[in-house]
Amino acid sequence: MSTVSDRELLERLPGFLILHDNKEFYRGWLRRELVMNRCQDCGNWQHPPRPVCPECWSQDVRATPVSGKGVIHTLIWLRQGPPAPDVDYSTPHPVAMVELVEQPGLRFTSTVTGVTQDDIAIGSPVELAWIERHGEPFPVFRPAGS
Template sequence: MAHTRRNYDTQPYWEGCDQRELRIARCADCHTWIHFPRGVCPNCWSDDVRHEAVAGDGQVVTFSRPRVPDGAPPMVTALVALDAADGVRVLGRLEGAEPDAIRVGMPVSLDWHEEDGQLVPQFVPSGGAPA
């Protein structure tokens, strides 16, 4: 919790995470999705920005495998384009995938993990992890 700096613009996003719900900012006037969350619509300049819960299915746009300490499990950081929110991409860990089987474009689904007491989004391969 201490490391999750929230501010007035990002608080609705974090409140969603607290309830395992991915809430993305959206313009109430022109319906443009806005991520990262911000208080002005970049398309029509409306101030009426609200957060909507979205399904977390999507596709891998790109990914990398950062070096981890000896003995630690491999880590994959993936950028995921959400199917349900046009133009929205979420950066998160990709868990449960065979590292060599990860491909750009592969379908993934939303999952959650806890870090420093804060629930944060991560992704898993759609349809379950390969054997």
């Protein structure tokens, strides 16, 4: 598997603030893999990516794939917002903060695809899925088992 260069990463995901600390997170997107930093000393997961473990202050943190499985922790329905591909505010558009199974408090925020307001609620189990935006992979959630 070839590694995407920093230059290619910046070119393929314009509009994202990609820095040294989060570049492995975004490089994972291009492989359709959601990665989060995990401490190699104490096992703690963290997101957003930081260079130091907030639990034990170890600097040995590595981008590590997560399962993408979790439950909806916070859910909002947007009825207006900036134009974005595949976003229909009239339906309205869901934005969910999902608590991942890897660790209490480890959360990732994205939309949930293919659902109406009757389909999901806080506590609903969801799983990672990938759509494309601007021709590049973009991580979202869908109801678990769908």
